[in-house]
Amino acid sequence: MLLxxxxxxxxxxxEAALLLSILLAMSRFLNLRVRWFWASLAMGVxxxxxxxxxxxxxxxxxDGVGQELLNAGLQIAIYLLLLLIAALLIANRRRGAYKVPLLQGAMLLAVALAVLREGSEIYIYLMAFRHQPDLLPGVMAGALLGAGIGFSVGALFYYLLRGLPQQYTLLTACVLLTLVAGGMTLQAAQLLIQADWLPAQPPLWDSSVLVAEHSVVGQLLYALVGYEATPTLVEFLVYIASVSVMVLLLGWMRYASSKKNSPVA
Structure with missing residues (x-):
C-alpha cells in the first residue's frame, strides 16, 4: 500500500502544486500582493x-455520472481561468498595473478549484481506509511521501521561474500555463468519455513502453501536459484545439499590447 x-x-x-507555483512566481514577478494565495488554499481545502x-x-x-461531469466542469473552468490569467499577465507586463484585482481574483479561483479537484480525490482516498487500521499507517506514510515529492517539484518550478532572467520569465510561464491548460481539457475529455458524453474510441498509440503513466516521470508529465499513454482521437483533437486557442490568444494579446505601447509617429 505504501507505493x-x-x-x-x-x-x-x-497538478495543483505546479499550477500554484507558476501563479505564485508570476505574482512575485509582477510585484503583486499574494494574499489570494492563502485564501485560495483555504477555499480549496x-x-x-x-x-x-x-x-x-x-x-x-x-444518472450516476455526476462525479465525472462535476470534475470535467471543474477542469474546463480552470482552463477558462488560465486563458484569462495568461492574457492579463501579458497585459500587466506590457502596460503596467492593468486590471490587477481581476487577475488576482482569477488566480484565486483557479488555484481554489485545482485544490478542490485534487484535494477531494485525496480526501476520498484516505477516508476509504479510516476503518482499516492495519492498512492505514502504510497509506498515510505513502500519502506523506507522495505529497512531499509533489510539493518539492512545485517548489522547484517556483524557484526555476524566479531564477530566470526577466526577459524569459513571462514567456516560460506562459508556455507552462499553456501546457497545463491543455492537460486540463484533456482530462475533461477523458471524464466526459467515461460519462458517455463523448464517444469512446480505440487509442491512436500506446507510449507506455517509453514512459509508463504510473512512473514518477509519467506523473510529472501528467501534471504538466496531461500525459496519456493511450490517447484517443477525440482526446488528441481536444488537446490540440485547447492549446491552439491559448497560443492564439497569447499571440494576439502580445501584438495588441505592443501596438498600444508603440510610439505614435
Missing part, C-alpha cells in the same frame, strides 16, 4: 472536504 499511496497522492498533488462528504449524492446525480 500505491505514493503514486496516487503524487498524481493529485503535482474547505471545498474538497465538502465535496468528499457529499460524494454519494454527487455520484448519483445525472
Amino acid at each position: 500505491t499511496s505514493v503514486i496516487i497522492i503524487l498524481r493529485e498533488v503535482l 474547505a471545498g474538497s472536504i465538502l465535496y468528499g462528504a457529499n460524494l454519494v449524492a454527487i455520484s448519483n446525480a445525472f
Whole structure:
C-alpha cells in the first residue's frame, strides 16, 4: 500500500502544486500582493472536504455520472481561468498595473478549484481506509511521501521561474500555463468519455513502453501536459484545439499590447 499511496497522492498533488507555483512566481514577478494565495488554499481545502462528504449524492446525480461531469466542469473552468490569467499577465507586463484585482481574483479561483479537484480525490482516498487500521499507517506514510515529492517539484518550478532572467520569465510561464491548460481539457475529455458524453474510441498509440503513466516521470508529465499513454482521437483533437486557442490568444494579446505601447509617429 505504501507505493500505491505514493503514486496516487503524487498524481493529485503535482497538478495543483505546479499550477500554484507558476501563479505564485508570476505574482512575485509582477510585484503583486499574494494574499489570494492563502485564501485560495483555504477555499480549496474547505471545498474538497465538502465535496468528499457529499460524494454519494454527487455520484448519483445525472444518472450516476455526476462525479465525472462535476470534475470535467471543474477542469474546463480552470482552463477558462488560465486563458484569462495568461492574457492579463501579458497585459500587466506590457502596460503596467492593468486590471490587477481581476487577475488576482482569477488566480484565486483557479488555484481554489485545482485544490478542490485534487484535494477531494485525496480526501476520498484516505477516508476509504479510516476503518482499516492495519492498512492505514502504510497509506498515510505513502500519502506523506507522495505529497512531499509533489510539493518539492512545485517548489522547484517556483524557484526555476524566479531564477530566470526577466526577459524569459513571462514567456516560460506562459508556455507552462499553456501546457497545463491543455492537460486540463484533456482530462475533461477523458471524464466526459467515461460519462458517455463523448464517444469512446480505440487509442491512436500506446507510449507506455517509453514512459509508463504510473512512473514518477509519467506523473510529472501528467501534471504538466496531461500525459496519456493511450490517447484517443477525440482526446488528441481536444488537446490540440485547447492549446491552439491559448497560443492564439497569447499571440494576439502580445501584438495588441505592443501596438498600444508603440510610439505614435
